[in-house]
Amino acid sequence: MLLDEIHTCLTRFWPLVLISSILAYLLSNKYSRGLSKYPGHWLAAYTNWWRLLDVLGWKHEWTTLRLHRKYGDIVRLGPNVLSFGDPKSIKAIYGLNKGMNKSDFYPVQQAVANGRRLQSLFSTTDEDYHARYRRCINSAFAMSSLVSYEPLVDSAMNVFLDQTQRLFADTGNSCNFNQWLQFFAADVIGHLTWSRRLGFMEKNEDVDGIIRFLGRFLSYAGPIGQMPILDLFLEKNPIKLLLQRWGITKSVFPVTQFAQSRSNERAAEMAKIKAYGLQDSDNSKGIDLISKFTKAAHDHPEFMTDTQVLTACISMVFAGSETTAISLSSIFYFLLKHHRVYKKLMSELDESIRNGSILARDNGSVSWAESQKLPYLDAAIQESFRLHPAVGLILERVVPPQGMDICGHFIPGNTVVGCNAWVLHRRPEIFGADVDDFRPERWIEAEPEKLREMKATMFQFGAGSRTCIGKNISLLEVYKLVPSFLRRFEIQLEYPDREWKTHNAWFVRQLDFNTKFKPRMANATVS
Known part of the structure; x- marks a missing residue:
């Protein structure tokens, strides 16, 4: 009887019940959590x-x-x-x-293989899992490893400089610079991870549509991450994943397939490393990241499985190209928008060649050690990180x-x-009243205590135990490419009066950053 009366009441007054329920839900959100x-x-x-x-x-x-x-x-x-x-x-x-x-925002960004989520260092919310994973592979990203990685970065950078000359400087063609820089960063990651470039620069195209996929995926993950439950109805739908595990559907993330294909090419070699560890003979051409990840599987077989090795490689493709390309684009853009800074930096580079701080190499390249002797370069890079952090x-x-x-x-x-x-x-008490201005001098003029405070506030790589593990590799690319490129080419905005567009889908990517290049004579003065 009572149930019949309730049913009748709900049937008759359902609009009022629905509206009341929605209002109660909204008011509960506002007041019940103690955050009002x-x-x-x-x-x-x-x-x-x-x-x-x-x-x-x-x-x-x-x-x-x-x-x-x-x-x-x-x-x-x-x-x-x-x-x-x-x-x-x-x-x-x-x-x-x-x-x-970490919150549920992060698992939205997990890749999928065979219907199973791949927990990366970045996307896992399990702190114990993160700590064990990081201990296994941390040495591969230590600052001491940069010495072994620099020749690989040099190889990719030399191709990038030569291709820029051939495709753009010699022809006068316009360059979609933010995309071109991402091709460079993607090939560097390929070289560091699998000891071979992936062809982005040589072909001047998005190999296998990977960069296009990354853009689409981030444009999904950023918004959906604000309400992660939606992901369970969309990409990570449990039924969809179950069908994949059963082999009924074959949907695979393109980045997962891409990394799996590159890793399969080295399968026999990796099997040997997993069984016996790295041998001295393996070091003749340097040790790439997949070798180091596989060595971690040999050293920590109780945790580091083939899945973790693959996931680490996928993470390199996911984060390694996007964030570095964003940082490089912002540095070049701010230099071109602030001719005074551009000219001052070029004077520092030219003076360093004259006084021998930088070797006058034919291709204009600058080593990591040499870049560390350029205070104004460092100031310009830090100021770009400050005004346009990737995240x-x-x-x-x-x-x-x-x-x-x-x-x-x-x-x-x-x-x-x-x-x-x-x-x-952009905190004025930390960086000064002119926080919205691009002024690298603030990093040079600051007293030691103020400089420490400024550096402690910089957040472009995160902070704490979850600081970006690839930070040192990204810095290696940035500090080498920027001075090398500036020594080799004069850069001009194709449309000087036009501001670029940005797209914040978690990473703040740049669009419409079109430039033209001219070969630069050694020690030429920027007018």
Whole structure:
């Protein structure tokens, strides 16, 4: 009887019941989590749909910066999401042994093979798994390894310089520079990972559509990561994955297939390393990353499986080309937009050739060691990292169940918190009142204590135990290519009065960065 009455009532008044339920849900989001005192966009307190739609506008970094400038150090981005803009929060959120795990944003970016998720160092939310994985492969990314990697970077860089000469400088053709730089970064990663370039530069094309796939995948992962449950209905649908495991469907991530194919070409050699470790005879041409990952499988067979080796290789393709290309593009763009800086940097390079700090090589190349003697180059690179960090969303972490204090505020347990590099890098009390200006001199003029504070606030590679493991490789590419390219070519924007466009789908990629090149005579002066 009672059930009949309830059914009749629901049938008659279902619109009112539905509206009441929605209102109750929205009000619960706003008030029940203890975050209602934190300001932000008015919709953010009620639903994550606001955040997803704003990220879909591909300019979320500017939204977050505007909100912090309007409301202060803590901004509410979702019913359970807080963005922190105070540099002191970096240590509180990302410091060691804080009990902070990554949020569900990250598994959205996991690759899939044979219907199974591939947990990478970047995408896993399991801190114990991350710690074991990182211990296995950490030595491959240590600063001491740069010496062995530099010849591989040199090989790719020489091809890049020669191809730039042949395809663009000699012909006068326009260059889609941001794409061309990504071809360089992708071939460097191929050389470092599998000891062979993948053909991006030689063919001047997107090999196997990998870069196009990466762009599409990030454009999916960034917005969907704001509401990760959606991924379970889309790419990571359990039924879809089960069908793949059963072999009924054959969907494979192109990057997974790409990395698997490259690794299969070395299968016999890797089997030997996995069985016997690396032998002295294997070192004649340097040790690439797949060899080091496979050696880790020999040294740690209880953890490092073939799946982990493949996942590490996939991660190199996923992150290794995109972020480095973004950093390189921003450096060249800011130089071209600020002729004073461009001219001053060229003077430093030319003077270094004259005084012998840099060897006058025929192809204009600059070594890693030589680049470290160029203070204005370093200042220009750091300033570019500051104004255009590759990552454009907050790096999300989950507060432990017991809650914790962050910068004098008690934050309830299970709240998602994080910092955005675009906000941290534009703090006037750290970098000066002119934080929106490109001025490399700030890195030279700063007193030692202020310089330490500035460097501690830089967040382009993250912070803490989850700092980007490929940071040193990326820096090696950047500090070598920028001076080498500037010595070899004069660069001009094809449309000097036009600003580039950017697309923030997690990484803030540049678009419409078109340039032209001319061969540069040795020690020529930039007019």
